[in-house]
Amino acid sequence: MIERLKNRVFLAPMAGVADRAYREIAAEFGAGLVFTEMVSAKGLYYNDKKTEALLTAGDCSCPVSAQIFGHEPEIIAKVISRVKNYGATFADINAGCPTPKIVSNGDGAALMKNPELFGEIVKSAVKNAGCEVSVKIRKGWNDESVNAVEIAKIAEKNGAAMITVHGRTVAQQYSGKADWDIIKKVVEGVNIPVVGNGDIFCADDAVRMIEKTGCAAVMLGRGTLGNPWLIRDTVCALGGEKIPPPASFDEKISLALRHIGLIIKYKGEYVGVREARKHAMWYVKGVRGSSAVKNLLSKAQSFDEMKNILTSL
Numbered sequence: 001m002i003e004r005l006k007n008r009v010f011l012a013p014m015a016g017v018a019d020r021a022y023r024e025i026a027a028e029f030g031a032g033l034v035f036t037e038m039v040s041a042k043g044l045y046y047n048d049k050k051t052e053a054l055l056t057a058g059d060c061s062c063p064v065s066a067q068i069f070g071h072e073p074e075i076i077a078k079v080i081s082r083v084k085n086y087g088a089t090f091a092d093i094n095a096g097c098p099t100p101k102i103v104s105n106g107d108g109a110a111l112m113k114n115p116e117l118f119g120e121i122v123k124s125a126v127k128n129a130g131c132e133v134s135v136k137i138r139k140g141w142n143d144e145s146v147n148a149v150e151i152a153k154i155a156e157k158n159g160a161a162m163i164t165v166h167g168r169t170v171a172q173q174y175s176g177k178a179d180w181d182i183i184k185k186v187v188e189g190v191n192i193p194v195v196g197n198g199d200i201f202c203a204d205d206a207v208r209m210i211e212k213t214g215c216a217a218v219m220l221g222r223g224t225l226g227n228p229w230l231i232r233d234t235v236c237a238l239g240g241e242k243i244p245p246p247a248s249f250d251e252k253i254s255l256a257l258r259h260i261g262l263i264i265k266y267k268g269e270y271v272g273v274r275e276a277r278k279h280a281m282w283y284v285k286g287v288r289g290s291s292a293v294k295n296l297l298s299k300a301q302s303f304d305e306m307k308n309i310l311t312s313l
């Protein structure tokens with residue numbers, strides 16, 4: 001899997017964020033691999049149109065990995081081969097989502113509490129996918145139940161081609177600091193490539209994570225919000241190239257508008273504008289005068305209105 005990619009800088013799966021428009025922009029900024037938002041195996045099984053739309057890879061200029069969540073090996077076995085039909089090159093199993101609605105259903109990070117079932121899921125996914133399958137996990141359930149190494153070994157034994165480790169427990173959600181030591185322990189515990197994830201907010205963080213953990217690749221999530229330049233900078237830093245100057249104000253506004261336009265292109269203006277509001281706010285975060293326009297952006301109804309607000313800054 002990893003040998004086929006142009007670099008070791010990946011965009012994280014992010015529900016409600018890493019949609020087709022976001023992934024295309026991440027790819028344009030140099031990501032070696034991008035992940036879809038998590039999609040429900042059951043939704044695919046029942047041919048739910050919204051689930052299918054989440055998977056559509058579109059014109060991404062780098063490979064796309066389709067992330068699936070579920071807890072029934074036989075359903076996963078039935079749907080996993082379909083990810084290729086939506087343009088994905090790889091499939092990824094979500095065993096790290098901590099959202100109560102997901103884990104209470106036995107999905108996402110709940111799989112880390114059930115290693116046997118997790119193993120069966122990976123096995124049936126690998127057997128039926130018709131493409132390489134990776135897995136994304138967390139450090140463990142809580143500080144008393146840190147089992148990332150055990151779970152990673154099960155993933156490897158059942159044929160996973162790669163494993164991403166987010167160095168937080170489920171109990172932590174997104175609080176505190178990601179534990180990079182656990183990433184190192186997983187790297188030492190398995191022979192498949194390990195992707196390090198958690199708290200990379202500048203290119204130097206990625207360099208430090210690789211030095212500290214020996215991970216084969218890095219996955220960037222929140223650091224890219226309104227800042228896809230982080231992907232470009234990380235690719236440069238890992239490739240030994242000089243990091244370009246930070247994005248200017250004009251570049252930020254111009255990319256924000258292009259990004260909003262892409263969201264609208266794929267989702268229509270009504271849904272697109274509503275989903276684009278948060279992205280617009282992320283792009284102008286920290287820009288002088290941006291707090292004053294946040295309220296206006298949060299109520300904008302059309303592309304033109306968003307454009308007027310952003311260009312008035």
Ligand SMILES: Cc1cc2nc3c(=O)[nH]c(=O)nc-3n(C[C@H](O)[C@H](O)[C@H](O)COP(=O)(O)O)c2cc1C
Nearest residue numbers: 012013014015037038136166198199200220221222
């Ligand atoms: C808004 C949001 C949505 C997320 N959705 C998913 C998801 O669908 N699947 C998944 O495996 N992780 C999801 N995550 C977790 C990220 O992939 C990543 O593991 C986490 O944010 C830590 O990386 P970071 O510190 O670089 O943000 C999500 C995170 C955020 C902030």
